[in-house]
Amino acid sequence: MTSGAVANPAVAQSRLRWVNPKLLVAGVVILLAIGFLIYNSMQGSVAAYFVTVGELQQHTATEEGQRVRVGGQVQPGSIRLNGPGQPIDFTVTDGSHTIPVVYRGVLPDIFANNTQVVVEGMYHSNAAFQADTLLTKCPSRFTATQTAQH
Amino acid sequence: MAQLGSGALIVALALAVFGIIAGVIGARRQIPELVDSSLRAVWGVTLLILVAVGALITAFLTHDFRLAYVAGRSSRDMPFYYVAAAFYGGQEGSLLYWSMIAGLLSSLAIFLHRKRDRALIPYVAATVLSVETFLLVMLNFVASPFVLLPVAPQDGAGLNPLLRDPGMMMHPPFLLGGFSSFTVPFGFAMAAMVTGRLGDGWIRAIRRWALVSWGILGVGLMLGAWWAYHVLGWGGYWGWDPVENVALLPWLTATAFVHSIIVQERRGMLKVWNMALIVASFILSVFATFTVRSGLISSVHSFATSSIGPWFLGYLAIVIVVSAALLIYRLPGLQSDRAIESVVSRESGFLLNNLIFAAMAFATLWGTIFPLVTELFRNTQLTIGPPFYMEVNGPLLLALMLLMGIGPLLAWRRSSLRLLLRNMVLPGVVGLAAFPVLLYLWRAWVPSMAASVVIFSVATTVLEYVRGARVRHRNTGEVYPVAVAMLVRKNGRRYGGYIVHIAVAIIALGIIGSSFFQVEREFTLKPGQTGDIGPYTLTYRGLDNRVTAQGQSVGAVLDISKDGQPQGSVESYRFFYTGFETQPTARMGIRTVGVDDVYVVLDQFTQDGTAGLRVFINPMVSWIWIGGLVYVFGTLTLLWPAPQPVRQRVAQPVREAALSEA
Numbered sequence: 001m002t003s004g005a006v007a008n009p010a011v012a013q014s015r016l017r018w019v020n021p022k023l024l025v026a027g028v029v030i031l032l033a034i035g036f037l038i039y040n041s042m043q044g045s046v047a048a049y050f051v052t053v054g055e056l057q058q059h060t061a062t063e064e065g066q067r068v069r070v071g072g073q074v075q076p077g078s079i080r081l082n083g084p085g086q087p088i089d090f091t092v093t094d095g096s097h098t099i100p101v102v103y104r105g106v107l108p109d110i111f112a113n114n115t116q117v118v119v120e121g122m123y124h125s126n127a128a129f130q131a132d133t134l135l136t137k138c139p140s141r142f143t144a145t146q147t148a149q150h
Numbered sequence: 151m152a153q154l155g156s157g158a159l160i161v162a163l164a165l166a167v168f169g170i171i172a173g174v175i176g177a178r179r180q181i182p183e184l185v186d187s188s189l190r191a192v193w194g195v196t197l198l199i200l201v202a203v204g205a206l207i208t209a210f211l212t213h214d215f216r217l218a219y220v221a222g223r224s225s226r227d228m229p230f231y232y233v234a235a236a237f238y239g240g241q242e243g244s245l246l247y248w249s250m251i252a253g254l255l256s257s258l259a260i261f262l263h264r265k266r267d268r269a270l271i272p273y274v275a276a277t278v279l280s281v282e283t284f285l286l287v288m289l290n291f292v293a294s295p296f297v298l299l300p301v302a303p304q305d306g307a308g309l310n311p312l313l314r315d316p317g318m319m320m321h322p323p324f325l326l327g328g329f330s331s332f333t334v335p336f337g338f339a340m341a342a343m344v345t346g347r348l349g350d351g352w353i354r355a356i357r358r359w360a361l362v363s364w365g366i367l368g369v370g371l372m373l374g375a376w377w378a379y380h381v382l383g384w385g386g387y388w389g390w391d392p393v394e395n396v397a398l399l400p401w402l403t404a405t406a407f408v409h410s411i412i413v414q415e416r417r418g419m420l421k422v423w424n425m426a427l428i429v430a431s432f433i434l435s436v437f438a439t440f441t442v443r444s445g446l447i448s449s450v451h452s453f454a455t456s457s458i459g460p461w462f463l464g465y466l467a468i469v470i471v472v473s474a475a476l477l478i479y480r481l482p483g484l485q486s487d488r489a490i491e492s493v494v495s496r497e498s499g500f501l502l503n504n505l506i507f508a509a510m511a512f513a514t515l516w517g518t519i520f521p522l523v524t525e526l527f528r529n530t531q532l533t534i535g536p537p538f539y540m541e542v543n544g545p546l547l548l549a550l551m552l553l554m555g556i557g558p559l560l561a562w563r564r565s566s567l568r569l570l571l572r573n574m575v576l577p578g579v580v581g582l583a584a585f586p587v588l589l590y591l592w593r594a595w596v597p598s599m600a601a602s603v604v605i606f607s608v609a610t611t612v613l614e615y616v617r618g619a620r621v622r623h624r625n626t627g628e629v630y631p632v633a634v635a636m637l638v639r640k641n642g643r644r645y646g647g648y649i650v651h652i653a654v655a656i657i658a659l660g661i662i663g664s665s666f667f668q669v670e671r672e673f674t675l676k677p678g679q680t681g682d683i684g685p686y687t688l689t690y691r692g693l694d695n696r697v698t699a700q701g702q703s704v705g706a707v708l709d710i711s712k713d714g715q716p717q718g719s720v721e722s723y724r725f726f727y728t729g730f731e732t733q734p735t736a737r738m739g740i741r742t743v744g745v746d747d748v749y750v751v752l753d754q755f756t757q758d759g760t761a762g763l764r765v766f767i768n769p770m771v772s773w774i775w776i777g778g779l780v781y782v783f784g785t786l787t788l789l790w791p792a793p794q795p796v797r798q799r800v801a802q803p804v805r806e807a808a809l810s811e812a
Binding site for chain 2: 042050
């Protein structure tokens, strides 16, 4: 099988041998392991609902007590900086609905009235949204009109 | 300037279309004149794109605010280097930059290979020109950087402050350059599938150009991580953000390719797989460019609002259909010459390596597009956070590290298990000895185990150099340092590759250290107060206000001491650029003390000097940057032309025979 690999019939033969049973078993085992790894990591609490403010208030039942990501705009005039070491209060709006947010963490760079933000945290319908993550829109997509809004 | 630029782009489009037709007809009907003119079309298109780039940069430097693109991204008070760099800062300019890099590299590749790979080159030219045609259609009709404003404003809007940073000047050009450079290996892949020629010449060409793209993209990713670490201020360097993920994808498939192409070269196997990998790398590069630019990932609905979205999706669909059809058509010609003989062999080692890289790419892609999948099927978006990527990619990365240690010890075709185990004894002992030491230092099982595996791999790699150098020393009498240098010089592919392996190991240790042992604390301090974090004591000296040409800055100064010993000071800033006062830009204060980075973020502050400070101790992050430098060095040795071995010159007449045998 080593010397005859050049000739054509041997190629055809070796093609059959491609399905080396040992190799096949090893491959399947590895693929299963990787599949399990992905499946297993998908479980856990890694998934968060990504909703707009309006959606969040429409179906509060499914999201109650869940980890939620909410996208929207910072309501103009709603930002209250409470000084060093204190949380930041502001309101996120999608135009018609609003939700109060309390964010603990570092003040992000691009954070002003009308900024597009995504806040992430545990949702409880009867309290202000406690955000531990505050994402602002990626600056590489900023254009003149958007920056002019500030 | 606007007329010159848009004129150049429209002529370039016409020339590109002509070049495609000339190349294909010239190759089909064997008309050398037509083939030659298609090659010249590639150079001509590149030249015209350069003219457009020159026109755009000139418009920026002369503050020609009649151009909407210039007015939107620069202002008179910006230093000239940021003004010049602003040219690739927006969507239109970055597409122009993309087409420029693709054009330059393709021109070089076609110039270098026009004689040696005569049969392939017309189709390479046609493919490259088809890519340029797509971009030029975009640049002419959809996203032109030369659109004029009805009234020219007095001053421009200025570049977003976050982008005014040396790291930001460096990392987008490398990243975009990496994406666009995959045009060249894609061109060779398509040419090979059209002509059915996958011989030695093709492998050499595609391997070299895939390495170029892989190297540039790797540097781009590294610089991106560096920028994020120094500017974004969440204490890390990689956030598994969609934009980062899609940039990683082509690098993963390209890394798989640069490994598995060796199997094709040596053993004539994995031909279909390699072809699929290189085409996938190109497709993922285009996908990455488009995702970074359009924001598809935030929602499926958002691409409809972006002007370039449908175009990119359409183009991706065409590329996928055409290359899949060609691949199926060529399947009979892409059969393996040989089969894998043994499970314990270099071939199956490479196969496993490819499997893991493909799995990492799949998991990362799956997590990134998961919100879109759930939106389509469940009408609500579920997002996946960084823990998913770490839980999946962490173990896979560790498996790769182990394989990186074992792989070089495996022989082609079949390895004797006993010989393999014997070669693994010494590095195995090193790795096992490292484990208790690390466990004592870190008092944590998982990172100690992971780091021991990496150390094992480093030991096998170092041992490879020792073995090689010993042989050279015995045969030529060279002293050992010279022998090692000559190993790399004479067999850059193997020993240069090992340099990259060592770079990856250093980076892996940095990742292990920083992901397991990061410490974070929040302080609210008045001037003169101190705070403790780990073994460090930070003394806050107060705020330091400065006025610069571009605006104002406020900096918090802290003195660092470790176990009572002073270790210098660190200053963390917030800049307030003129025109962007509501958007202060942070510059982290980072001081490396031993293996630790003391990383200080200035949060809110008041007039009396009280400051909110978030402090991270990031162990071993500096190793990642060191590893990055080694990666660059290793990639360069891989690409450095090998000295012509005497053997090859003598063997020239029999090369044809050797070709048909392979």
